[in-house]
Amino acid sequence: MSVVKQDSAGSRIANPLITVSQFAPWFVVIVFLSLLPVIFTSGAALTIMNQMAITIIFALAYNMLLGQGGMLSFGHAVYMGLGGFFCVHLMNMIEYDGLWLPLPLLPFFGGLFGLVFALIIGTFSTRRAGTVFAMISLGVGELIAASSIIVVVFFGGEEGISGDRTMGPETFGLDFASQLEVYYLTAFWLVISALAMYLFSRTPVGRMANAVRDNEERAEFLGYSQRNVRFISFCASGFFAGIAGGIFAINFEILTEENLNLATSGSILLITFLGGVGFFVGPIIGAIVFTFLQTVLSLYTEIWQLYLGTLFLLTVMFFPFGLTGLIAMHMRPYQLGKISLLVKPYLRMAIPGIVCVLSFSSLLEIAFHAKHAAIGEEHMSLFGFGFNSYNILLWLVVLVLSIGSGWLCKRLAVGVREAWDEANFVEPRS
């Protein structure tokens, strides 16, 4: 696909969707992805990387709605889940009914299934954006999640359905029994779908989605149906979510109600928002950071969801453009050559900031342990120290530390703000 326009001489020149220099980062990514398993060889690392890749595809598909189309969905897990369920059924058909289908093609069919459902539901849900779309998506999501318990033939009821990925015809001599082979398959689909979604955002349809997001009335006056533009984005997003579901099915070989419900839909919103909705790479960063935090935090603490929830709320309140937005904010001081002005206040802020976060979380951990640990079990350990969680002195120390460092942070924030204004200041030309 290419944008064709007339130049001044009247001859038609093609404006390529992607130039060689724009393709360079993709090439780096491909090399990086193929080298990753050489660096991280353990099984756990492979599992986490596969999970990250699936989340990235799903988050990118979600951002086609939220970031590029301005549609907030509370039920997008449905399209990924349905694609996944369909793929497990296909796997079972390969195993039992002798269906000839190479496994690497499976996610594509998952995508098609997601697309079919997006076509059906999009006809009535894309009429309006904003709150109304959000409510409909929530209702439809809950409807399908609730039906999944009832409709046992397709969804398998409470225990879900499972399959076996190794039963298909061998592709290039691979049977995908090992985690490493699955990783390369996942990485292949990651690159393909990420590239496709990137290219989609650069087509006229993708550009119109942005226009409708920003000003639907104006887009209508230009002769575009806002509903059709939204519908196309919605279907494309459903397709890619279905692909993510297909890869999920290959990876985990089981799908349950959990893949369809509000918690999954909500966490993808969280991931996308955390990464930054305004940027193509936002969801990618969000997915990597979230999966990493989830894995690491849940290893060390029981209340990791409390931390993630707090982080999410703080992001919405203070950095509505997410982590990517935070990085992008610093481009301007960098271009003005004033980034060095920020180094010192940031460093000064770093120590009380870290102390504040650590002491607050210790306070939470100690309180949680004191309240919920088994009776008589008063010993706990934190950051390598062991102590009694009922020790009043300890409570006092942590309390003073957290309040003191919080107060110091608030005072230093003034300096950071001043430095920030200074770094962004452009001298007026006389």
Next chain:
Amino acid sequence: MSLLLVNLLDGLVTGLLLFMLCSGLTLIFSMMGVLNFAHASFYMLGAYFAYQISTYVGFWPGLILAPIIVGLAGALVERYGLRRVHKFGHVPELVFTFGLALLIEEIVQFFWGKSHMAYEPPALLNFTALTIAGNGFPAYKVFMIFMAMAIFLVLLYILTRTRVGLIIQAALSYPETVQNLGHNVPLVFMGVFGVGTALAGVAGVIAGPTLGTFPGMAAVLGSIVFVTIVIGGLGSLWGALAASLLIGWLQTFAASYNIVIGDVLVAVGFPMPVNLDDSALRDLWTLTVSQIGPILPYLLMVLVLVIRPQGLFGKRET
């Protein structure tokens, strides 16, 4: 016949309870244009606060104190959270309340753990109020009905007959004009948000003993509440009432009649498949009405949106 009467009463209890949540949500929505995703979480907070108070001083002080605390918490959330996010637009507002709902659930689990709380109806109301053909109807449910109706009437009176209600109604339609007339509209917003969440808190206090006080109680009711106000028509108080009662009765009746769909299909004239276990539609034949009860509100919502997109009583297209 007697079963019908019992179901009517039970449905009324559920419907009025739903309406206590929907009324606050609708008021907040029509005023600020933001759907408070965390509304059901305030309902949960009401139940937990009332439980905690009831362990010290009994049920009745909790009925007064817990909603006040919830309302104050709601007002603080509006003042320091929503108002800050408001300038970024409606989508971040919705995302903010969604995050708040997640966080409140985690906070509740942090303090009270994951298990059910032993929150019981007061001993004063622990008797059977009336017996309909052998089916006892507990006094606590009668209390719930009267409580909900009283709150509805007070709310109606305040909104339509008092000066405060007049300002609120004006601020619903023309906030700028009301501001120019010298009224403190942000304060009105904060007040409405506080009162709306306090109403949810009341609902939590009186629902906690019958529906159970556990960390999932917000999620159980949360999406139903949204479905209800979409069916009733976003921003319409009467629509919210009608839809709440409709859904209350729909769920109660579906849960109590154990009709197998297959029997209905046979009665209508469809032949039963011979080999039911191999049939792809076997779920359709073996389902009972009580099984599909939980999905009926969502089905109704989809139906309403397709046939009448503005909802039952709504004026604007949703």
